[in-house]
Amino acid sequence: MNDDQLLRYSRQILLPEVDLSGQQALLKSNVLIVGLGGLGSPAAIYLGGSGVGSLTLVDNDVVDLSNLQRQIAHGQNDLSRNKAESASDSILALNSDVNVEAFPVRLLKEELELQVSLADVVIDATDNFESRFAINEACIKLRKPLVSGSAIRMEGQVAVFDNRGGGPCYRCIYASGGDDSNLNCVENGVLAPVVGIIGAMLALETVKLILRIGASLNGRLLLLDGKLMDWREIKISKNLACPVCSNV
Numbered sequence: 432m433n434d435d436q437l438l439r440y441s442r443q444i445l446l447p448e449v450d451l452s453g454q455q456a457l458l459k460s461n462v463l464i465v466g467l468g469g470l471g472s473p474a475a476i477y478l479g480g481s482g483v484g485s486l487t488l489v490d491n492d493v494v495d496l497s498n499l500q501r502q503i504a505h506g507q508n509d510l511s512r513n514k515a516e517s518a519s520d521s522i523l524a525l526n527s528d529v530n531v532e533a534f535p536v537r538l539l540k541e542e543l544e545l546q547v548s549l550a551d552v553v554i555d556a557t558d559n560f561e562s563r564f565a566i567n568e569a570c571i572k573l574r575k576p577l578v579s580g581s582a583i584r585m586e587g588q589v590a591v592f593d594n595r596g597g598g599p600c601y602r603c604i605y606a607s608g609g610d611d612s613n614l615n616c617v618e619n620g621v622l623a624p625v626v627g628i629i630g631a632m633l634a635l636e637t638v639k640l641i642l643r644i645g646a647s648l649n650g651r652l653l654l655l656d657g658k659l660m661d662w663r664e665i666k667i668s669k670n671l672a673c674p675v676c677s678n679v
């Protein structure tokens with residue numbers, strides 16, 4: 432680490448849980464973020480600021496005026512731009528230490544598996560079951576920890592699925608998927624700070640997994656009711672009939 436890096440990351444390096452070795456581990460790590468909307472934006476910004484060395488951003492969508500209320504990686508000058516490319520510029524403006532690779536497409540099976548295989552941690556910040564199932568399957572197949580979040584209205588949820596110890600996967604709780612409108616805010620609406628809270632938690636769980644510190648949310652689903660500011664935790668059990676992880 433050079434002098435600029437020692438100063439830039441000094442407030443993290445001060446933490447005994449991070450120290451120089453932890454900061455170096457962050458600088459060497461690669462995080463795949465799928466979805467650069469309301470959840471992926473704050474997750475990507477905080478991970479870029481923290482000095483995660485490589486961020487791989489995937490999103491095939493473009494920035495719309497209705498996104499700017501909460502998708503903080505994009506600005507007014509980014510309207511109609513691809514979200515992965517717009518977020519990439521925001522991260523580089525904050526921290527040019529980060530190697531950012533932007534994929535302005537929906538990655539299909541083999542391409543998705545390749546990017547998952549190159550990642551230390553995968554963040555699912557998408558808003559549809561098809562993408563969520565594909566990301567989960569790739570993470571189980573390649574034994575990569577998955578950090579997953581969602582938010583609508585004034586509610587959010589976050590969980591970690593780290594199957595390296597044989598724990599449950601995303602499909603264990605959402606066996607058959609269902610209506611995507613339960614995942615997206617087009618019909619339900621969402622209050623901006625709620626996605627900020629959940630997105631920042633995605634970044635925090637990711638950093639903890641990279642540093643191997645604390646207790647992760649692995650196998651636990653944390654539910655936020657922002658209206659009542661009430662947090663609830665549900666233990667996720669492995670579904671022995673799960674089509675994805677039951678025979679892994």
Ligand SMILES: [Zn+2]
Pocket residue numbers: 599600601602603670673674675676677
């Ligand atoms: Zn499963």
